[in-house]
Amino acid sequence: MALTRRSLLTTAAGAAGTALAATACGAGPGGAPDLEAAAHGPAGPATLRWWSFAMATHEGGDLRTDLIRAFRELHPDIEVEIVNAPAVTDISRTVLSTALVSGAATPDVYMGDVAWPGQFAYNALATPLSPVVPGDYWRAYPEEVITALSWEGDVYAFPFFGDQAFLFYRADLLERHRIEVPRTWEEVAEAAARVRRAGGAETGLVLQGAAYEGLTANVAEFVADAGGGILDADGTEVTFGGRAGERALGWLAGAAESGVLPRAAATFREQEATDAFTGGGALFLRNWSYVWGVVDAPDSPVRGRVGVAVRPGFEGGPARGHGCLGGWCNFVNPHGRNLGAAVAFARFCAEEEAQALMMRTSAYLPALTSLRESAEARASRTPTLALAGEVRLVPRPTQTPRYPQVSKAIYTRVNTVLNGRTAPGDALAAARSEIADALAGRSL
Amino acid sequence: MSFRGTTGAAAGATAAAGAVARGRRAPRGLRERRARTGWRYTAPALIVVGAVTVFPVVYSIVISFARVRPTYDGLRVEEWTLANYTTMFASQAWLDALVFTVGYTLVTVAVELVLGIAVAVLLERLEVARGWLLALLLIPWSLITVVSAQLWGYLYNATYGAVTWFFGLFLSEPPVILGTPAPAITGMAVADIWKTTPFVAVIVLAGLVRVPRERYEAAEVDGAGAWTAFRHVVLPALRPVIAVAVLFRVLQAFGIFDLPFVLTQGGPGTATQSLAVLGHKSLFQDLDFGMGAAVSSATGVLVLGCCLLFLRLFRSQVDENAEGGRNAEGAA
Numbered sequence: 001m002a003l004t005r006r007s008l009l010t011t012a013a014g015a016a017g018t019a020l021a022a023t024a025c026g027a028g029p030g031g032a033p034d035l036e037a038a039a040h041g042p043a044g045p046a047t048l049r050w051w052s053f054a055m056a057t058h059e060g061g062d063l064r065t066d067l068i069r070a071f072r073e074l075h076p077d078i079e080v081e082i083v084n085a086p087a088v089t090d091i092s093r094t095v096l097s098t099a100l101v102s103g104a105a106t107p108d109v110y111m112g113d114v115a116w117p118g119q120f121a122y123n124a125l126a127t128p129l130s131p132v133v134p135g136d137y138w139r140a141y142p143e144e145v146i147t148a149l150s151w152e153g154d155v156y157a158f159p160f161f162g163d164q165a166f167l168f169y170r171a172d173l174l175e176r177h178r179i180e181v182p183r184t185w186e187e188v189a190e191a192a193a194r195v196r197r198a199g200g201a202e203t204g205l206v207l208q209g210a211a212y213e214g215l216t217a218n219v220a221e222f223v224a225d226a227g228g229g230i231l232d233a234d235g236t237e238v239t240f241g242g243r244a245g246e247r248a249l250g251w252l253a254g255a256a257e258s259g260v261l262p263r264a265a266a267t268f269r270e271q272e273a274t275d276a277f278t279g280g281g282a283l284f285l286r287n288w289s290y291v292w293g294v295v296d297a298p299d300s301p302v303r304g305r306v307g308v309a310v311r312p313g314f315e316g317g318p319a320r321g322h323g324c325l326g327g328w329c330n331f332v333n334p335h336g337r338n339l340g341a342a343v344a345f346a347r348f349c350a351e352e353e354a355q356a357l358m359m360r361t362s363a364y365l366p367a368l369t370s371l372r373e374s375a376e377a378r379a380s381r382t383p384t385l386a387l388a389g390e391v392r393l394v395p396r397p398t399q400t401p402r403y404p405q406v407s408k409a410i411y412t413r414v415n416t417v418l419n420g421r422t423a424p425g426d427a428l429a430a431a432r433s434e435i436a437d438a439l440a441g442r443s444l
Numbered sequence: 445m446s447f448r449g450t451t452g453a454a455a456g457a458t459a460a461a462g463a464v465a466r467g468r469r470a471p472r473g474l475r476e477r478r479a480r481t482g483w484r485y486t487a488p489a490l491i492v493v494g495a496v497t498v499f500p501v502v503y504s505i506v507i508s509f510a511r512v513r514p515t516y517d518g519l520r521v522e523e524w525t526l527a528n529y530t531t532m533f534a535s536q537a538w539l540d541a542l543v544f545t546v547g548y549t550l551v552t553v554a555v556e557l558v559l560g561i562a563v564a565v566l567l568e569r570l571e572v573a574r575g576w577l578l579a580l581l582l583i584p585w586s587l588i589t590v591v592s593a594q595l596w597g598y599l600y601n602a603t604y605g606a607v608t609w610f611f612g613l614f615l616s617e618p619p620v621i622l623g624t625p626a627p628a629i630t631g632m633a634v635a636d637i638w639k640t641t642p643f644v645a646v647i648v649l650a651g652l653v654r655v656p657r658e659r660y661e662a663a664e665v666d667g668a669g670a671w672t673a674f675r676h677v678v679l680p681a682l683r684p685v686i687a688v689a690v691l692f693r694v695l696q697a698f699g700i701f702d703l704p705f706v707l708t709q710g711g712p713g714t715a716t717q718s719l720a721v722l723g724h725k726s727l728f729q730d731l732d733f734g735m736g737a738a739v740s741s742a743t744g745v746l747v748l749g750c751c752l753l754f755l756r757l758f759r760s761q762v763d764e765n766a767e768g769g770r771n772a773e774g775a776a
Binding site: 093098101102119122210265272281335402412413444 | 513514515516518519531532537538601602603604620622623625710711712714722725726728729730731739
């Protein structure tokens with residue numbers, strides 16, 4: 001029997017029928033997982049799989065194994081196996097979301113970015129946690145963190161560790177040129193110009209300017225420095241733009257034009273920006289707290305010559321010290337077979353014992369407010385930890401499930417400002433209209 | 445056997461079985477028995493192909509007409525709608541991705557073809573070391589694209605990349621290759637051409653060695669120069685293999701994903717965002733399953749349309765190639 005038009009059509013129709021049937025199978029009412037039992041803790045022995053990435057300790061070990069050991073002292077009949085997550089956040093999201101949409105029971109607990117909860121909750125990939133913890137449970141964490149982890153009134157992940165943005169500077173160069181640590185972006189530009197004129201550094205400031213989520217984090221900070229935001233409190237109206245938007249993007253465009261910010265920054269992610277700084281070419285670096293471990297590592301060419309400060313503000317602006325709220329949290333897989341044990345483990349990682357262990361043995365910033373603002377933290381040798389309490393956290397508007405499209409509108413447009421292709425005003429207008437489309441579900 | 449009929453491995457197998465049966469003019473009963481045996485042998489393969497190819501493709505097309513939302517009980521169709529397609533066709537992002545993908549395909553395939561033919565002609569004339577050179581030539585083709593894209597990323601790096609350094613020798617301010625649209629597109633095309641020219645060269649070389657010596661000699665006797673002989677003798681003989689090489693390359697280039705995903709992530713801005721990258725973002729970053737399915741379905745239809753058109757235009761060449769191949773097999 002040869003392949004004919006009729007046999008092709010029959011096959012296609014058969015497959016279409018099966019596909020329709022498969023789609024309809026999932027058409028029942030979408031009920032959340034039953035958490036009543038989970039609220040009472042683990043029900044007997046269990047083996048959990050924890051999707052996470054390696055977390056270096058000061059001693060060169062992996063914090064994850066230490067945390068699991070501490071957890072098992074309390075719950076000896078629960079085993080926790082590590083599943084190594086991909087190092088790239090977006091790939092981790094791709095793999096997880098595909099598995100969870102199809103109802104995979106593992107991983108039981110997964111580490112996710114604080115930018116995910118809105119989207120993951122909307123798409124039923126995460127478990128709502130209010131039923132399993134006391135009402136005032138979330139007050140132990142910074143309000144901004146809990147807002148980021150919430151969607152429509154419920155919290156969808158346990159806080160784990162924080163990532164905050166800081167200004168790293170070459171203390172040796174500033175001292176040599178008798179320059180104070182800048183408190184405003186105008187001073188940053190001036191300092192950069194002076195040091196560059198004197199041949200002390202190739203470039204002034206490096207940051208994450210490539211067309212990806214990291215640029216949106218930078219933009220959110222600069223806009224906050226200028227007194228603005230991206231969306232209103234409900235996440236339904238665009239507030240990106242106006243004077244604050246113009247000032248933020250105007251400064252970035254001017255810095256790129258004058259060479260304070262290298263044109264290459266339009267291709268930089270965290271790694272490239274850090275490389276440019278540790279390579280000795282840049283005077284300032286905007287990056288996340290964990291980068292302290294990199295610039296201060298024994299093999300870092302700039303070790304001992306770097307200082308850390310909270311990010312500057314704009315002259316006459318509302319405040320300095322804004323830092324984007326980053327970091328990671330632990331989600332509970334709604335399809336997991338051991339919800340009680342999974343909740344117990346994710347919760348353990350968010351609480352005092354685990355958080356204190358993290359603060360003492362690694363460079364990760366604890367999420368618990370009491371530890372972040374403790375005397376022990378302020379006296380820490382790790383400057384990012386000592387300064388953590390001073391940072392004004394800037395959350396991204398992640399509560400909208402359309403956040404990835406909102407972010408895409410920002411980073412694709414601002415990226416073209418950094419490479420000098422678009423004027424700030426045009427980029428702002430385009431981004432505003434694309435964000436509005438995204439919120440209305442009209443964007444691609 | 446017509447090339448048009450072979451749209452899948454299983455189809456090819458059954459068509460081949462049919463051709464064998466027809467060729468020997470076996471009695472009807474025997475033919476039917478043979479067909480049944482053929483189906484039995486191919487059934488496992490057919491089931492696998494159905495499960496991993498036909499079903500997902502059709503499923504994608506179905507959900508592209510729906511507003512789909514994941515629930516705790518699986519995917520739920522909230523509404524059957526054309527909205528994914530109307531939004532997509534009205535979207536500048538899709539139009540940009542389409543223009544980029546089509547332009548990129550045309551340019552890279554054309555350059556690869558010219559270079560590939562040149563390399564193949566050169567290799568064919570080599571008396572010594574042809575095997576070694578062929579092996580060397582195949583290295584770029586054999587590298588996984590994710591790896592080679594990463595390598596090109598290092599070369600183009602704006603801080604320490606070798607290519608940036610090279611331009612710095614002549615220009616006071618070397619371009620930030622992956623940070624500016626035109627250089628980024630060119631850089632990506634160069635990486636692609638570097639990798640896939642060997643593929644074209646090898647296919648063309650296979651065609652070249654089949655051109656009978658006598659034709660060259662006849663051309664020489666008639667007083668044709670090297671270029672005339674190439675244009676009027678070699679090139680016409682190569683048309684069937686060129687058609688096949690172009691078909692393969694167009695299919696691959698149109699679906700380009702791994703190179704921009706690793707090298708540029710679609711940037712700067714959206715300058716290197718191919719249709720496949722756009723579809724991936726929609727599906728896996730935005731988790732917009734209906735829209736992602738619409739982007740991939742539309743791309744699939746476009747590629748299918750292009751290939752059918754191409755096959756119609758080059759039918760005689762492709763058929764000739766298939767015919768030649770079978771004759772060669774028969775002779776062996």
